[in-house]
Amino acid sequence: MMKKDDTxxxxxxxxxxxxxxxxLEDVNFEMLQGDFVGMIGPNGGGKTxxxxxxxxxxxxxxxxxxxxxxxxxxxRRHIGYVPQLxxxxxxxxxxxxxxxxxxxxxxxxxxxxxTPEDDAIVAEKLDWLGLQDIRKRSISEISGGQRQRVFIxxxxxxxxxxxxxxxxxxxxxxxASQNLFELLAKINQQVTILLISHxxxxxxxYVKTIGCVNRQVIYHREKQLSVEMLTKSYGCPVDxxxxxxxHRVLDExxxxxxxx
Numbered sequence: 001m002m003k004k005d006d007t008x009x010x011x012x013x014x015x016x017x018x019x020x021x022x023x024l025e026d027v028n029f030e031m032l033q034g035d036f037v038g039m040i041g042p043n044g045g046g047k048t049x050x051x052x053x054x055x056x057x058x059x060x061x062x063x064x065x066x067x068x069x070x071x072x073x074x075x076r077r078h079i080g081y082v083p084q085l086x087x088x089x090x091x092x093x094x095x096x097x098x099x100x101x102x103x104x105x106x107x108x109x110x111x112x113x114x115t116p117e118d119d120a121i122v123a124e125k126l127d128w129l130g131l132q133d134i135r136k137r138s139i140s141e142i143s144g145g146q147r148q149r150v151f152i153x154x155x156x157x158x159x160x161x162x163x164x165x166x167x168x169x170x171x172x173x174x175x176a177s178q179n180l181f182e183l184l185a186k187i188n189q190q191v192t193i194l195l196i197s198h199x200x201x202x203x204x205x206y207v208k209t210i211g212c213v214n215r216q217v218i219y220h221r222e223k224q225l226s227v228e229m230l231t232k233s234y235g236c237p238v239d240x241x242x243x244x245x246x247h248r249v250l251d252e253x254x255x256x257x258x259x260x
Contacts (some may be wrong), residue, residue: 006033007080008192009054012215013061022061023049029217033161036188037219038207039180039196045214047085051164054194055081062140068161072136080155082165085148096142096150097135100126103157124152126142129183143177149183149227156187163187165195171200181206200225 012152023046031037041047052058053065056072067075080103103125104118126132129149134142139150148168155163167186169177181202184193186206196213197203202211204223208214211219212230 003256008033009194010064010066010068011053014053014060014065016058016063017060017209018049024053024060024217025215027063027217029211029219031192031194032221033192035189035221036185036193036206036208037209037211038203038209039068039194039213039217040203040225041196041217042211043081047213048166050217051081051166051196052211054164055079061257078161080090080160080163081157082148082151082155082163084087084167085144085151092141094218096125096131096137096139097122097165099139099150100131100135100153100157103154113146121159122157125156126158129153143176144172145179148172148176148180152180152183154188156191161192163191163193165193165197167198169197169199177202182207191196229254 007030011027011029014027014219015022015025016027027050029050039050049058052066053060053071056065056074056076058068062155065072068078069075088100101114101119101122104114104122123132127133129148131149131150131153134146134176139147142150148171152163152168168184169180172180178200184195185206187193193207195203195207203223207223209219209223210225211217212225
């Protein structure tokens with residue numbers, strides 16, 4: 001059973017980017033165990049960079065990152081990561097079972113021989129995510145929604161305390177997207193989740209708290225996005241989304257204006 005109200009991710013005055021380009025500026029963000037945080041923001045605003053900083057894949061130019069009280073590099077072992085689905089993920093000739101089993105390879109040491117206990121954990125995750133019936137099928141033969149669930153199962157096979165997902169519904173249809181969010185809500189009963197998505201309406205329905213990323217992180221541990229927060233993040237006026245009610249309405253833009 002998860003303990004709540006413990007800090008699992010902490011970023012303090014973090015500046016980070018690529019080469020000479022700064023993407024994140026003075027980011028302060030704290031996430032508590034048991035939460036299901038949805039992060040939104042415009043393209044190029046730093047959402048994926050934020051995940052990479054938390055994973056220890058990008059070292060900040062300034063500031064401090066802690067994961068489970070450790071450095072990002074050390075704390076990475078507590079994290080399951082599901083990157084944005086790529087077309088290349090579909091063509092590799094490997095079975096669903098083999099993909100999920102990959103989640104055990106680096107747990108706890110890479111190149112170790114997998115055991116019957118590892119296979120039992122893989123079977124458990126497949127069953128939990130409703131994938132046992134397709135475990136022998138090739139990853140290239142299943143639907144986009146099923147494929148995304150396979151990659152979530154692979155991340156969960158490492159038995160993480162944190163699950164990070166980058167645009168998990170970007171390559172699936174509306175029905176599969178809804179099913180994925182419902183699945184993540186179930187997973188959140190055991191695992192703390194940080195998710196990035198462009199789907200504001202879905203996020204407002206399923207997550208516990210919401211934040212915005214656009215070079216900085218705007219996050220108040222609430223399931224509410226104010227007009228001020230969204231205007232700062234997207235550069236245009238957006239009506240309020242609150243308490244999971246899917247009634248998003250975008251204000252009309254003046255002719256000739258363009259917003260991403």
